Amino acid sequence: MAETRDDTPTSLGEFGRIGRFLRPLAAGFPGARSLSDDAALIDCAPGEVLVVTTDTLVAGVHFIGDEGPADIAAKALRVNLSDLAGMGARPVCYTLNLALPKMVDDGWLAAFCDGLAADQAAFDIHLAGGDSVATPGPVTITVTAFGAVKPAEALHRDGARAGDDLWVSGTIGDGLLGLEAARAHGFGDAAAYLIGRYRRPEPRVALGRVLAGVARAALDVSDGLISDAGHMAAASGLAIGIDCPAVPFSGAASDILADEPGRLPDLLTGGDDYELLFAAPPGERAAVEAAGRRTDTRVSRIGRLVAGEVGAVTACDADGSALEFARPGYRHG
Amino acid sequence: MAETRDDTPTSLGEFGRIGRFLRPLAAGFPGARSLSDDAALIDCAPGEVLVVTTDTLVAGVHFIGDEGPADIAAKALRVNLSDLAGMGARPVCYTLNLALPKMVDDGWLAAFCDGLAADQAAFDIHLAGGDSVATPGPVTITVTAFGAVKPAEALHRDGARAGDDLWVSGTIGDGLLGLEAARAHGFGDAAAYLIGRYRRPEPRVALGRVLAGVARAALDVSDGLISDAGHMAAASGLAIGIDCPAVPFSGAASDILADEPGRLPDLLTGGDDYELLFAAPPGERAAVEAAGRRTDTRVSRIGRLVAGEVGAVTACDADGSALEFARPGYRHG
Incomplete structure (x- = not known):
C-alpha cells in the first residue's frame, strides 16, 4: 500500500487511515500481505489467466456526490465487477486508489469502507493494495479489479x-x-x-x-x-x-x-x-x-x-x- | 479499455483519443487485445506470481503542473516501476487511468503518450488497459504496474x-x-x-x-x-x-x-x-x-x-x- 507524504486532513493521519480502515479489507487476501509492502502478489491458478479491468469515478461526473459513502463505494466496485462479468471471469481481488479532498473526514472513509466490506462479502473479492492521496479536486476513485478465467472460456x-x-x-x-x-x-x-x-x-x-x-x-x-x-x-x-x-x-x-x-x-x-x-x-x-x-x-x-x-x-x-x-x-x- | 460517456473536450472524442494515442502503446502486449475489450488478460509464467503496485499522481500535489507532458508521463510510470524494483520484480505491463480537465487538449495527450512510449521501450513494459474520464479537478493519473517474480525471490x-x-x-x-x-x-x-x-x-x-x-x-x-x-x-x-x-x-x-x-x-x-x-x-x-x-x-x-x-x-x-x-x-x- 502506498501512502502519500502529503498532509491529508485526518485525525488519524494517512498511515493510521490505512491501518484502521483499509487493512481489514485486505485480511482475506494473503497476497496483500496486510498492505505492508508497496505491492501485492497475485497468483494465477493453473490453467487460468488474470482478467484486469479498471474504472475511475469522479464526484460530479460519474456520481452525483450526494450519495452515501457506502453507495459510492459499491458503485466504484460494481462497475468493475460488471466488466469482469462481461469477460466471464471469477472475481479475485482489487486495488483501490483514493484521491480525497480536505473535506472528506474519517467518518466518510469509515462508511465508504463499510460499503466495500459488504460488497466484498457479496461478490467474494478482497482488497489487494492501493494508494491514498490528497487532491484539491473532487473525490476521485479508481478501482482496478482482477478476475480469473480459463483463456478458452473468456468472453470477448x-x-x-x-x-x-x-x-x-x-x-x-x-x-x-x-x-x-x-x-x-x-x-x-x-x-x-x-x-x-x-x-x-x-x-x-x-x-x-x-x-x-x-x-x-x-x-x-x-x-x-x-x-x-x-x-x-x-x-x-x-x-x-x-x-x-x-x-x-x-x-x-x-x-x-x-x-x-x-x-x-x-x-x-x-x-x-x-x-x-x-x-x-x-x-x-x-x-x-x-x-x-x-x-x-x-x-x-x-x-x-x-x-x-x-x-x-x-x-x-x-x-x-x-x-x-x-x-x-x-x-x- | 473503458471510455467515459461524458463529453471530453477533444477534437477526436474519447473513442478517437483511445484509438489514436493509447492503442499504439498496447501493441506490444497481446493480452491487451488492442484495448478492444473492457478488460485485459494477463498470464503468469510458470513458477512466477504477479506483483501489482499502483500510485496516483495529482497535479499540484505530486507534480508541480508546469512540467512537460512527457515528464509527467515518465514520473507516473517510474514511481510504479520503482515499487516493482523494490519487490525484485520484472516489469510486465501497466494500466493507465487518466482524469483530465477540459483544458487538456489532444496535443498534451499526444506528448504525454510519447513520454510513455519512450519509457515503455526503456523499461520493457506495455500498456494493457485503462480508463479515460473528464474531471472538473486537476490532472489525476493512476498507473497500476504489473511485474513478475518467483515467489521465493520476491523482496519484502x-x-x-x-x-x-x-x-x-x-x-x-x-x-x-x-x-x-x-x-x-x-x-x-x-x-x-x-x-x-x-x-x-x-x-x-x-x-x-x-x-x-x-x-x-x-x-x-x-x-x-x-x-x-x-x-x-x-x-x-x-x-x-x-x-x-x-x-x-x-x-x-x-x-x-x-x-x-x-x-x-x-x-x-x-x-x-x-x-x-x-x-x-x-x-x-x-x-x-x-x-x-x-x-x-x-x-x-x-x-x-x-x-x-x-x-x-x-x-x-x-x-x-x-x-x-x-x-x-x-x-x-
Whole structure:
C-alpha cells in the first residue's frame, strides 16, 4: 500500500487511515500481505489467466456526490465487477486508489469502507493494495479489479457470428431513469427503486461465468444498449438488428414508457445499466435460458447479429419501422 | 479499455483519443487485445506470481503542473516501476487511468503518450488497459504496474535480520533539491541536473532483479531515507542505525551541503529519491557490490539493522552524535 507524504486532513493521519480502515479489507487476501509492502502478489491458478479491468469515478461526473459513502463505494466496485462479468471471469481481488479532498473526514472513509466490506462479502473479492492521496479536486476513485478465467472460456466483444441471437440480462433504462430521479426528484413512488438501480447496479457476475462456453461474445452495457451493441457489432465485423418490443424493462420503466412512449430512444441509449449483452447461436437458446434460471437472472432475446454495415445497429419498433436516435445510436469502437 | 460517456473536450472524442494515442502503446502486449475489450488478460509464467503496485499522481500535489507532458508521463510510470524494483520484480505491463480537465487538449495527450512510449521501450513494459474520464479537478493519473517474480525471490520490507547491513542505491536528496529548484529556480548551474532527478527518477529495476536472492529485505525510498528505513525496521521488528558520512550524495547535493551543512537532515528526510534501500547479510557484501557493477548502479553501505526499539532509526554524524530531525524521522509503517 502506498501512502502519500502529503498532509491529508485526518485525525488519524494517512498511515493510521490505512491501518484502521483499509487493512481489514485486505485480511482475506494473503497476497496483500496486510498492505505492508508497496505491492501485492497475485497468483494465477493453473490453467487460468488474470482478467484486469479498471474504472475511475469522479464526484460530479460519474456520481452525483450526494450519495452515501457506502453507495459510492459499491458503485466504484460494481462497475468493475460488471466488466469482469462481461469477460466471464471469477472475481479475485482489487486495488483501490483514493484521491480525497480536505473535506472528506474519517467518518466518510469509515462508511465508504463499510460499503466495500459488504460488497466484498457479496461478490467474494478482497482488497489487494492501493494508494491514498490528497487532491484539491473532487473525490476521485479508481478501482482496478482482477478476475480469473480459463483463456478458452473468456468472453470477448469480437466473437459474434452472423445469425447469432442477441441477448441481454435484467432490464434496460433504469440507470438513466434513476439518475433523472436522483437529480430531479421525479417519478413518485418509483423513484426509490430507480435511484437504487442507478446507485447500486447489479453486476451479472454469476451469469457471466455460466455463459462461458455458451455465449460467443459479451460485454456489459455501460454506455447504453445501442452504443454497446454497436461495439459488439463493430468488433465482430457485423451489424445488429434489435427488436424493440423484446427489450426488457422494469415495471417502473414500463409505466413511464406507457405515459411517455417518446422516451423509448432515451432508455435504449442511456447508460449505467450494467447488464450483460451477449451473442449466442440459436442452437444455444435452451442453454442460455437455463443459465438465466440457474443464476436467478432474467435473460431476454432482443435481436440478431447480421451481415451488413460493420458496427451499424438498427432498432425496430413493433410495426417494423426503425427508431431515430437524437444522440448517435452508436459509434465505432 | 473503458471510455467515459461524458463529453471530453477533444477534437477526436474519447473513442478517437483511445484509438489514436493509447492503442499504439498496447501493441506490444497481446493480452491487451488492442484495448478492444473492457478488460485485459494477463498470464503468469510458470513458477512466477504477479506483483501489482499502483500510485496516483495529482497535479499540484505530486507534480508541480508546469512540467512537460512527457515528464509527467515518465514520473507516473517510474514511481510504479520503482515499487516493482523494490519487490525484485520484472516489469510486465501497466494500466493507465487518466482524469483530465477540459483544458487538456489532444496535443498534451499526444506528448504525454510519447513520454510513455519512450519509457515503455526503456523499461520493457506495455500498456494493457485503462480508463479515460473528464474531471472538473486537476490532472489525476493512476498507473497500476504489473511485474513478475518467483515467489521465493520476491523482496519484502519485513525480511531483515539483526546484524544485516543497510544499503542504498544511487544518491539521496536530489529529489528534494530538484523540487526546490523547480519551485524557486535556485541552485544555479546544478538546477538542471537536480530538476531532472526530481522529474525523472531512475527506478532501479535492474538492480532489484539481481538483488533477489542476495538481499533479505528491500523497499524503494519514496517517503524519505529516514522514514523508509523506519518502515523496513518496523516491518522487520528491528531498529536501524545509519552512518551519515556513508550516505551517498550527488556532486550537486554535496556542493550544497558544503555550503549549508545544516541541510543534511532535510536531505535525509526529503522524499522522491526512488532509490532502493535494502538489507543484506555482511557475508553478501561482495555479492551486493557485484550486483551494483553488473547493473551500473552505485551501491553504498550506509548502516546496520540492530535489535532495539522496533522501527526506531538513529542517524549518526561523523563524530558519532545522533542527528535531530525537525520533521518526525520515521513513523511506524
